[in-house]
Amino acid sequence: GQNIDQPTEMTATEGAIVQINCTYQTSGFNGLFWYQQHAGEAPTFLSYNVLDGLEEKGRFSSFLSRSKGYSYLLLKELQMKDSASYLCAYLDSNYQLIWGAGTKLIIKP
Amino acid sequence: GAVVSQHPSWVICKSGTSVKIECRSLDFQATTMFWYRQFPKQSLMLMATSNEGSKATYEQGVEKDKFLINHASLTLSTLTVTSAHPEDSSFYICSARDAGGPEHEQYFGPGTRLTVT
Secondary structure, eight states: EEEOOOOOOEEEESOEEHHHHHHHHOSSSOEEEEEEETTSSSOOOOOOOSSSEEEEEEETTEEEETTTTTTEEEEEEGGGGGGGGEEEEEETTTEEEEEEEEEEEEEEO | OOOEEESSSSSEETTOOEEEEEEEEESEEEEEEEEEEEOTTTOOOOEEETTTTTEEEEOTTTTTTEEEEEETTTTTEEHHHEEEEEOOEEEEEEEETTTSSSSTOOOOOEEEEEEEO
């Protein structure tokens, strides 16, 4: 089946750190993506994890545990421009993306 | 990098008319393209998978006679919304897979905002 969950909304302070969690359940798995989407725009690629562990890319890091069906996106040194929706999505056995509903991140000064 | 364009970026049409949306891969060949629809405050929903030279594969609940997909070349796929109704108003996004690249990579177009009045 297809089941992927992430929080609907999170709030954080400029300059702080925030972690957005994503859990999934699937019988076929070919990796997990994180995308950033600003209102009215298409998603932009942030990260791809196919093996367990932490991938760091500048202020953004992504973690995957396949055995737990769990991933998180870690954003450091938050900036106002980071206010957006963050979508996690996994690739199923047919290499189709299965999307979470997205987490709206609100950054406050 | 790989670039995907969509045209138009936004369109307003009257109820009952048809509208065509184009998705182009500008600097790579895409044997597979995907069409998504996104309603406000919701995530992307896959409508169909378009394969060059063959019929599209539609997801459950998507009417293939209403959403016509043509993928006639390695760089162009079109989605035609026929007899559009206000409930078809949405953000339509395409993505493309590079024929020579990793299977897990998809490149997204900027989206097309459709408003049916």
